Amino acid sequence: MEGQENYSNTKKDKITAVVPCYNEEEVIDLFYQEICRVAEQMFEQADFEILFVNDGSVDKTLEKMKKLRQQDRRVCYISFSRNFGKEAAMYAGLEHATGNLVAVIDADLQHPPKLLIEMYRSIRSEGYDSAAACRVSRKGEPKLRSFVSRKFYRVLAKLSKIEVVDGEVDYRLMSRQMVDAVLKMSERNRFTKGIFSWVGFHTKWIPYKNVERAAGKTKWSFWKLLKYSLEGIIGFSTVPLALVSGIGVLFCIGAFITIVYIIIKTLLWGDPVGGWPSLACMVLGISGVQLFCMGILGQYLGKIYLEVKNRPIYLASIVEMNHDREEMKEVKPEDSV
């Protein structure tokens, strides 16, 4: 049976599944059932910890989490004092995870929990540090959204050293070593896909077909995604700043050529007054470019401002864990061959 192979571990692994949840009352039970089925299949190789992160939901998500914990001690949860966003929820989950392998997975079943079996196999028998899912089709996603996100990842790859694989989603299983590396990046402007790529490690890409949400609706609007994309570029690339300098240099060259032209023209034909329309166009054009460049500088300045304030990434009002992290940390990949 799948997932029942012998990986000759000296100690059983512990997999923490970090599940960010924001208003997911409709799917959380379904998700729990599905992941329990996977845990059953992997019973011989690994124990599971299901760590829900309630990201300030305003529906019954927290009540459902509490109920699940009463039924099953493998379920743990952290509840935020308000909505801090999925990136913060993932960070909190990684910080509290006690497993020697940690997975991040969506609650809406768009990330099939079954894939964990293959991910686990990649790490344990093929020697990868991480196994990540990438969707091969974008079925069920609006066309404009797919188009913009494809273009964005291409631009990001060009502007920074960050390689985001086409179709990459926030669904992966990681070794403890990689989780600790991700946690070391405690920036407030969190673009997790970029962070995963930045920390490196040997990652196996596992393709899967996009599935639609089991229930509930997406929390991402087109504008939210666009903002997220810009954050990705600003967080991982300084090319826009170099672009500003480039524009400045171009304008200086243009100004120099224009000055030479005006001097020669004046010497040859005198200096009849006129040409104010062209002057007005130049003033408007150049001030437009200046404001645009200041806007780019402002974006970086804004990010620096938020970073230096050093505010916490999230605030938790409830943390319900089993407190055995230290013990679990001792299980290292070297223990298994």
Ligand code: UDP
């Ligand atoms: N999510 C979250 N905080 C937010 C928005 C989303 O924790 O502010 C969670 C959400 O509950 C889900 C996952 O992030 O488990 C992905 O969200 P969603 O399904 O809305 O995104 P999509 O799949 O449409 O990209």
Ligand code: MG
């Ligand atoms: Mg989803």
